[in-house]
Amino acid sequence: MGTDYAITETLDVKGESCPMPVVKAKKAFDGLVEGDVLEVLATDPGAFPDFEAWANRIEAVEILDQIERQNGETVYVNVVRKGADE
Amino acid sequence: MSTDSAAPDVDTEGGATVEEQLEELREELAEVKAEVAPDQKKMTIISTKGTLDMAYPPLILASTAAAFGWDVTVFHTFWGLDILHKEKTKGLKLSAVGNPSLPMPNLLAAIPGMDAMATRMMKSKIKKNQTATIQELIDVCLESGVELQACQMTQDLMDYDEDDFIEGVTTGVGAATAIDHMAEADIQLLV
Numbered sequence: 001m002g003t004d005y006a007i008t009e010t011l012d013v014k015g016e017s018c019p020m021p022v023v024k025a026k027k028a029f030d031g032l033v034e035g036d037v038l039e040v041l042a043t044d045p046g047a048f049p050d051f052e053a054w055a056n057r058i059e060a061v062e063i064l065d066q067i068e069r070q071n072g073e074t075v076y077v078n079v080v081r082k083g084a085d086e
Numbered sequence: 087m088s089t090d091s092a093a094p095d096v097d098t099e100g101g102a103t104v105e106e107q108l109e110e111l112r113e114e115l116a117e118v119k120a121e122v123a124p125d126q127k128k129m130t131i132i133s134t135k136g137t138l139d140m141a142y143p144p145l146i147l148a149s150t151a152a153a154f155g156w157d158v159t160v161f162h163t164f165w166g167l168d169i170l171h172k173e174k175t176k177g178l179k180l181s182a183v184g185n186p187s188l189p190m191p192n193l194l195a196a197i198p199g200m201d202a203m204a205t206r207m208m209k210s211k212i213k214k215n216q217t218a219t220i221q222e223l224i225d226v227c228l229e230s231g232v233e234l235q236a237c238q239m240t241q242d243l244m245d246y247d248e249d250d251f252i253e254g255v256t257t258g259v260g261a262a263t264a265i266d267h268m269a270e271a272d273i274q275l276l277v
Contacts, residue, residue: 015216019150023226026153057154 005064005079008036014043014075021047022054025080029061032082037064040078047076060084127156130271132264136165138178138208138220144277145169145223151273152230159271160227161264163237166277167244170236170255175220180204228254235259 011028013021021042028038040051048066055061065079102110129151133144144160151158168174182188182195182204194200212219218226227234235256241248248257268274 017215017217019146019153019223020218023149023153023230026155026230054154 005037005081007039007079008032010039010041012041014041014073016042017044018046018050022050025051025054025078029080029082034060034082034084036082038080038082040080042076042078043073045074045076047078051078051080055080127151127154127273128267128271129156129158129273130264130267130275131158131160132274132276133160133162133166133169134164135277136168136174136178138180138205140277141169141175141178141220142223144275145220145227146218147275148232149223149226149230152227152232158227158231159233159235159267161235161237161259161267163240167236167240167246169220169224170234170251171246172250172252175224175252178205178220180208224252228252235263237261237264 009028009032011025013024016024021040021044025038025040028040032038040047044050051063051066055063060083062081062083063078064081065077067077067079069075069077129147131144131148133141135141144166148158148160162170168178179201182190182200183192185195185204188195188204190200195204211217224234233256234252234254236246236248236251236259238258238260241257251257
């Protein structure tokens with residue numbers, strides 16, 4: 001997992017729980033074009049496995065990075081790239 | 087299909103008859119269907135319970151599957167109808183009796199007011215944890231193209247009118263419709 005990507009859009013779903021992080025990420029994804037990179041900030045500890053599962057099921061979703069940040073609270077950052085439409 | 091002699095003589099642009107154009111559209115539609123259908127997964131959930139806790143799983147799974155790009159149908163029957171009922175959906179309750187996960191014996195749980203108390207506790211936890219509300223999940227489902235259906239037979243049994251349901255809900259469908267969806271679905275669940 002490299003860091004050589006430029007973030008197109010950031011989605012903040014901190015505080016929200018399942019299923020909203022994935023549901024809102026999908027909504028944001030729909031507004032992006034191929035090659036765009038979406039960064040999703042979540043506090044839901046399920047966000048990493050859930051985003052992996054989401055990416056696993058959709059060809060156009062590619063996980064570039066998963067970063068855990070400590071900012072007083074733990075923030076799980078999923079960085080996903082939009083690929084070619086299925 | 088031969089079109090040169092039998093077709094009615096309705097000429098449109100380019101000389102193609104209505105019948106020719108129709109045939110062309112049919113072919114295009116078949117192509118589009120063949121392109122879209124095989125890849126798209128389908129899920130059908132039968133939702134039968136109308137308590138606050140049991141209203142969640144079908145809607146959470148449905149909204150998530152929609153985020154996966156799946157074709158999702160939730161068929162509501164018996165008390166599951168209350169989830170889609172404009173008024174009842176606001177007052178879904180948790181049952182204290184027969185719920186071993188609540189920290190009270192059944193004898194106390196049966197006292198009037200205990201369901202309301204358990205419901206209040208649950209709702210305050212939902213708010214504190216910023217868990218999506220049932221209303222929010224219904225909105226997300228409808229926005230993302232989930233087909234929410236209300237069973238006709240139980241709708242009559244419960245004296246519900248089709249206007250009692252939230253806008254966007256499909257009313258007036260029965261078991262055959264549910265079976266038809268389940269037969270095509272990759273995942274079928276009864277909740």
